[in-house]
Amino acid sequence: MGEISLQESIYAFDLDGTITRKETLPVLATALGVDAEIALLTRLTMEGKLDFQQSFKLRYCVLRNLPIGKIHDIMEEIPLDSAIEEFIKENRDACAIVTGNLDSWIEPIVRKLGCRCFSSCEIHRPEAFVPDICFVDKGEAIRELRIDAKRVVAVGEGANDIPMLAEADIAIGYGGIHKPADEVISLADYVAQDGEELCRMLNHL
Template sequence: MNEILLINASGQDKPGVTHALTHALTQVGARVLDIGQAVIHDTLALGILVELRLSAEVRAELLNAIQQAATALDIQVRFQTITPERYEHWAEQQGKTRHIVTLLARQIDARMIAGLTGITSKHGLNIDMISRLSGRVSLAELNADDLAQGSACVEFSVRGTPADMAALRADFMDLSAELNVDVAFQRDTVYRRNRRLVCFDMDSTLIDAEVIDELAKAAGVGEQVAEITEAAMRGELDFKQSFARRMALLKGLDESVLAGIAAQLQLNEGAEKLISSLKKLGYKTAILSGGFNYFGRYLQAKLGIDYVYANELDIVDGKVTGEVKGIVVDGQRKAELLAMLAKQEGIALEQVIAVGDGANDLPMLSVAGLGVAFRAKPLVKASAEHNISNLGLDAILYLLGFRERDKLL
């Protein structure tokens, strides 16, 4: 007789379970059609789908042998015959579009899982696999009062294509706002596992400051410049016009203040870990900033950034003139520089990651294979495909599928 048989084994995880069950199958020449295993808190769940061509007598002997092997290992086992129709339906699913849904939070609770899986189900997505990417948490950490610096990540592999992508993303945004989580939804393609270049905005992305505002404070025009900066980042003002207005207010600033401001710059959470990890993995990194080269080069030396493109302050006789040299790096220029670097590195745009927080970052976020708005302004957060608002920059490693146990530092 021909039969497709599903064998499910569960129990305390220990060495030798898979060998014991498959050894029994080798005696009858079974063909393995699928196999999968998961272990949660040392509890094993193993599934093996096999094709059998056996007489009823030999089949009974096989099932008995598997049962005996499982009993000897204190493992529970059950058998289920799969109909040809059900098998064909399963086989046809392999051509369906797959996506990765990544759930990010300081700590993850049942409400978050229930909310996310309710949304995927609502939009016709079937979950194939769930994996925890963040590290195991000790009891001391669980009982700690301050979890502000913790991070947790669960990744869902889902199958299917949403009928309304905008509605799906809106539901994820609502969940994020309600429960203080970040949810990323991306196509599971070969490019996801082969990104090669990461382009960062500088101000309020890599560093926790807008440098032009710090320069303005030193020049005594801090409030005026900060107001213009905020309006520009919200997308209320054209970047070039707002930039010219802010630069004009800096005229006469002494060059000597630049070094002091650079030395006081604070990196955003996770920046150092992310860039160090990317370097060890062979990624190229770039700063594409509407800020200033002086500070970009300072960060380049500190972090080992490969490329820096920003605005060059015009300084004459030790004083800022209120102008910049060369082409102003605005949003469109950032997108052009990103494309130029991708071509220079010999990679596709799908292999580029762009990270930014302001309205002038949207063009490069939209052309990159993975565009991430980091702690972004509301307009940017609503427009970007991916957002990280609750964790540090190193959470981007989770979006690439890296696990906490993959120690790189």
């Protein structure tokens, strides 16, 4: 039996604030008129002052009141970084989204990009008023991607990206929308400040 041929590299991208030009949850919050509350939770989470899972559950309990059709309409209009979008579309088989966001919410973005996606999901239980959330394990996502490649390059900016950056062969901190968390900068092999710089870097690694 011949050896399995591995891809040279797989590129794993965080979604919110990396692929997208806006954080998606605050945009959803605007539709509900709860901008300030969601913005505060998002900022504290990005800074690592609030645990991502705890923060997301709080935001989810508010935002789940939006009909899923409305959420999809909003997600369709979320602007993407044009350079990163082009890179992913040109390298779909070698790219993946790794996000703590919900699969049911981000489906329009994933469909538009056409690459693999590792995300959180809802678990509906008959006895529960609010669904549970099964959170993506970003480190495990990188380990799964490595099965198909010689190396995995991970790109992220927030504290919740640390597990995937730590597990990746090459870690890139991204500052296109937010300043990367201090822990991300300490961990990163490289730091890129915008999508064009990031994609030039990816093409030359």
